[in-house]
Amino acid sequence: xxxxxxxxxxxxxxxxxxxxxxxxxxxxxxxxxxxxxxxxxxxxxxxxxxxxxxxxxxxxxxxxxxxxxxxxxxxxxxxxxxxxxxxxxxxxxxxxxxxxxxxxxxxxxxxxxxxxxxxxxxxxxxxxxxxxxxxxxxxxxxxxxx
Ligand SMILES: [Zn+2]
Ligand SMILES: [Zn+2]
Numbered sequence: 001x002x003x004x005x006x007x008x009x010x011x012x013x014x015x016x017x018x019x020x021x022x023x024x025x026x027x028x029x030x031x032x033x034x035x036x037x038x039x040x041x042x043x044x045x046x047x048x049x050x051x052x053x054x055x056x057x058x059x060x061x062x063x064x065x066x067x068x069x070x071x072x073x074x075x076x077x078x079x080x081x082x083x084x085x086x087x088x089x090x091x092x093x094x095x096x097x098x099x100x101x102x103x104x105x106x107x108x109x110x111x112x113x114x115x116x117x118x119x120x121x122x123x124x125x126x127x128x129x130x131x132x133x134x135x136x137x138x139x140x141x142x143x144x145x146x
Contacts, residue, residue, distance in 0.1 A: 005057075006108040008089035013059035015091075017049060017104060023115040024048060028103065029135065032124035034070060038081050038090055039105070042129045046093065046103040047113065054092065054102050059084070065091065074143065 001021060007014040024047040035044035059065050061082065070079045077096035083089060093103040106113070117137035125134065126142045134140055 004113055005110045006104065007058075007110060008084035008087055008091060008108060010084060010087035010089075011058070012064045012086045013084050013089075013091060014057045015104075015108075016055045016057055017109075018053040018055075019047075019049065019113055023113050023119060025119060027106065027115045027120045028123060029120060029138070030123040031126075031128040031132075033127060034073075034079075035124075036127075039107075040090075042132060044090070045106045047106050047115065048101055048103050051094065051100055051102045054104060 001018050003016045003018050005014065005016055026048040028046045028048065029043050030046070031043045036042060038044060056065075061067065064085055065082050066085045068081045068083065070081065073079050073095075075095075075097055079096070080094045082091045082093070084091060089108060090105045091108055092105060094101075095103075117135050120135055120138040122128070122135060122138050122140050124142065125140050128134075
């Protein structure tokens with residue numbers, strides 16, 4: 001399977017992600033307020049991989065990579081948001097719901113991954129900015145993992 005390189009804005013954190021041919025099986029766009037604040041943007045765009053397919057090649061958790069844990073989630077399970085300690089770039093999320101998967105912030109990719117709208121799910125659409133249209137062909141839900 002092809003590997004894709006990614007990094008934060010200041011390059012203190014670099015990684016390689018092993019992504020199936022044809023793109024990740026699931027990509028997400030999330031319009032919830034936590035994702036808006038985390039990304040500093042109107043929505044977060046992540047791609048989902050088995051945690052073992054994300055390899056840090058520069059930087060480490062607890063050193064260059066810091067974590068902020070959200071405990072008041074809808075599932076009640078902790079959600080860990082990882083970010084660069086130097087430049088603040090959002091990097092990836094892990095959840096107590098399933099610690100075998102990782103949601104990587106797609107803006108950190110050095111080269112974009114091909115993904116079709118059909119492999120995408122939009123979450124918390126109820127909170128979508130009024131100036132945004134639904135993605136053509138993407139599954140639309142109003143909650144996480146509905
Ligand atoms: Zn950085
Ligand atoms: Zn969200």
